[in-house]
Amino acid sequence: MVVVSRYPPADRTSFKCDLMGFGETYNLAKILAKKIRDSGDLPDIIVAIGRGGYVPARLICDFLLFDDLTTIKIEHYKGAADIQEMATLKFPISVDIHDKKILVVDDVTDTGKTLSLAVEYLESLKPAEIKTAVLQHKICSDFVPDYYAKKVVKWRWIIYPWAAYEDLAGFTENIIADRTLTPKQICNEFDACYSITIKGSDLTKILEDLNERGRIECIDDKRKMLWRKANVSK
Secondary structure (H helix, E strand, O other): OOOOOOOOOOOOOOOOEEEOOHHHHHHHHHHHHHHHHHHOOOOOEEEEEEOOOHHHHHHHHHHHOOOOEEEEEEEEEOOOOOEEEEEEEEEOOOOOOOOOEEEEEEEEEOOOHHHHHHHHHHHOOOOOEEEEEEEEEEOOOOOOOOEEEEEEOOOOEEEOHHHHHHHHHHHHHHHHOOOEEOHHHHHHHHHHHHOOOOOHHHHHHHHHHHHHOOOEEEEEOOOOEEEEEOOOOO
16 A cells, blocks of 8 residues: 655665656646746746756746746756756756846756756856756745745656656566566556556557667566566576
8 A cells, every 4th residue: 555645765675656648747847937928037048958958948938938948957857756866957957147137947846956956056156047947846844945836745756758668667666576467467566566556558669668678587487478677597
């Protein structure tokens, strides 16, 4: 049974997920853009935090009829809720933001470390102002953005459509772990561990891709297909 709380779970092998659709995220971006526009404090440059902020930032530019979009890349989560100890700046900004009003955009605040690092880094480049915006703000975050479309009170892992395949593949590996499982057992574990109903056809494609990448392997015992971590001895 998945327990939902206001804070991230200590056990990262079982927690509730929200699998978002494009329509829902599009509407959140529209709400977010309206809040930014209504503030009357429009930026000179929008900075998307890669990779999660790429699509939200582009949608906000669209709704604001805004052209000047650039990016930085910060790594914190490696996918499937696999958090790294520290957020790190991988790709710095490529334009001069001195004396410019900056709006930093990401998809969600979880720990808040990504936006904290982004603001700290950008402040070192002496912009006139930095504002921050996300689609969804989890109240457990240590960083509170200036704008957000929706507040998330009960913590859950949010899977956005631009990261869904990667997350589901990561969860598949987490589920298999050191076991040998049938596709049906994996589907059942998705529901039990993450509150996700995954189609058999979608899981088959994920299993094939992970197998092609050498992450897992298939055992055909002539009665049913079994999957396990690659290079595990029988």
